[in-house]
Amino acid sequence: MAFMRSRMHKKDIVIFILICLLIFNFASNYSKLECQSIFNPIYKDHIDERPVLFIGGFPRSGTTLIRVMLDTHPNIFCGEETRVIPRILYMQANWFNNQKEAQRLKNSGISRKVINDAVKSFLSQIIYNRHSSANLSMFCVKDPFTLREMKFLDKIFEGSRFILMIRDPRAVAHSVVSRKITISGIDNTNHEAVLKRYQKVVGDMWASCQLLGRRKCLPVKYEDLVLQPNQTSHSVMDFLQTKFNPGILNHQSHINHIIVSKLGRSTSQVVKPINTKALTEWVGKLPKSVSDRACELVPMMKVWGYSCNADPVFQNPDKLVLKNEELIPYIGYFKQT
Numbered sequence: 001m002a003f004m005r006s007r008m009h010k011k012d013i014v015i016f017i018l019i020c021l022l023i024f025n026f027a028s029n030y031s032k033l034e035c036q037s038i039f040n041p042i043y044k045d046h047i048d049e050r051p052v053l054f055i056g057g058f059p060r061s062g063t064t065l066i067r068v069m070l071d072t073h074p075n076i077f078c079g080e081e082t083r084v085i086p087r088i089l090y091m092q093a094n095w096f097n098n099q100k101e102a103q104r105l106k107n108s109g110i111s112r113k114v115i116n117d118a119v120k121s122f123l124s125q126i127i128y129n130r131h132s133s134a135n136l137s138m139f140c141v142k143d144p145f146t147l148r149e150m151k152f153l154d155k156i157f158e159g160s161r162f163i164l165m166i167r168d169p170r171a172v173a174h175s176v177v178s179r180k181i182t183i184s185g186i187d188n189t190n191h192e193a194v195l196k197r198y199q200k201v202v203g204d205m206w207a208s209c210q211l212l213g214r215r216k217c218l219p220v221k222y223e224d225l226v227l228q229p230n231q232t233s234h235s236v237m238d239f240l241q242t243k244f245n246p247g248i249l250n251h252q253s254h255i256n257h258i259i260v261s262k263l264g265r266s267t268s269q270v271v272k273p274i275n276t277k278a279l280t281e282w283v284g285k286l287p288k289s290v291s292d293r294a295c296e297l298v299p300m301m302k303v304w305g306y307s308c309n310a311d312p313v314f315q316n317p318d319k320l321v322l323k324n325e326e327l328i329p330y331i332g333y334f335k336q337t
Helices: 002-007 010-032 063-071 084-097 099-107 112-128 144-156 169-178 191-212 222-227 229-240 246-257 319-330
Strands: 052-057 138-142 161-166 217-221
Touching: 052 063, 052 144, 052 191, 063 138, 063 161, 063 222, 063 229, 063 246, 084 099, 084 112, 084 144, 112 138, 112 144, 144 161, 144 191, 161 191, 161 229, 169 191, 191 217, 217 222, 217 229, 222 229, 229 246, 229 319
Parallel strands: 052 138, 052 161, 161 217
Antiparallel strands: none
């Protein structure tokens, strides 16, 4: 146990113990599955099969903005980041990526299916029990790094959908460094380190998204969302097969009815109407040695349609955005716990 503590963060140990207990429960009762449910009737009544939308990408890529917009829809619930879901997904991946550990599980009678069912049950309790409304047609999870396990989530949650948020990596690097955003395993003082990590993480997510296909995974560029929110949000609703609700375009009017924490690093931005301020904040702020090699550090920039020019040109924003930017100086901040 001392060895395990040395390899894991303390905050992960509780999660590890909980999920191990859940897996033990599945393994010890699995032989009964063909004749009866391992859940008692009360527990079984809480098993929900409504579709789940997973929103992910690299931190500071607009994941909070799109989830707040979706939270204004009467039939969708996203809420704040769960924080626990990415950790559970990380642990289950490690169990089978390690050949010795996988063999030990097999010797214990714990198959991949047992693990999958246990993890699905655990995640379902978190996803579906955060909101009690029976009127919801879709639940939404916004934990940026969950999409690293997109293929696994697609396997255990039938009918699930994924939105991959993409943003100019230079803007992301500037935001992470200037705001000192803490991301495990990343030096948040080094623009080049952030860009390299962005290439790896989002590049892998992109590959999984392409593999699943456009019916299941929709890439959304942050720049499109803030420049052309009407067109982009309609595309998102079409993807989700959900009727468009105009409140999505005016999320700030509903902000006191949406779960937005003061602790969130994006809160000060998403309480405002959709605007373009963040699009160019990074221009001229990156070290020249990094800015000049951006497309070398992140080759996928060209695939995603970003120019290697250090001073990008954006299309004109739609009328709604122009109106929002006129109003922003007169909009006060809300109070939220």
